[in-house]
Amino acid sequence: MQHSGFPRREGSCFVHDISEEDFPIYNQGDDIPEEILSKALQFLRGRNADLIYGDLIFFETGLNSSYSSNVAIFDGSKIINITDEYDEYGSIPPQFHVIENGVPIDYWCKNYNNIISLDSNPIVWFDHSSVRNECLQNVKTKVVVDSLGCEDQIIYTTFHYEGKEFMIVFDYSFMECDLDPKIIEKEFRNCLQRNHLVFSYNEDKLVHENPYLMIESWRYVSE
Secondary structure, three states: OOOOOOOOOOOOOOEEEEOOOOOOOOOOOOOOOHHHHHHHHHHHHHOOOOOOOOOEEEEOOOOOOOOOOOEEEEOOOOEEEOEOOOOOOOEOOOOOEOOHHHOOOOOOHHHHHHHHOOOOOOEEEOOHHHHHHHHHHOOEEEEEEOOOOOEEEEEEEEEEEOOEEEEEEEEOOOOOOOOOHHHHHHHHHHHHHOOOOOEEEEOOOOOOOOOEEEEEHHHOOOO
């Protein structure tokens, strides 16, 4: 579904800051009540904020911002809470997809990390069902050498979407050491066969020149 002005030309979402002085709120570390979110929308529209689908809203509460209890997102008609169903630090809700409609993989990531002081890789959403077969056909491994000369073998796949090539890397660091590479590949393929996947965003020039998707094995593989 297309939304006016989305994605932004800058290639990232905008963050609307609401200060305590402008909009004093409760926040006790739980989801922000719908009444507050509704009033926040009225407040932003009252000052003619350039608010479009996918923009983040940050409520300055003076509390620790390592979690998402003071972050919300605009879904095109109302402001809704960030979800903590998939990550204790919170994540963008599943209806907000990357790659589709030209949305960059890191569209929400940099601003979201800055808001809640994350060092980890934030969750992103993409419906891979239309490219599943291509992903299964393109599974490969390669050795990556870091600046210290240390070697690391990665397993990955590539697919094309709207004329661009993208990469999915399987993070098997949570699995047992010295596993047979064939077992790792089998688990990766099993993940790709699923109808719904939780992806993480990552960026590492040694792996790929552009940001890429990552599947974390701990979500799907039972040791």
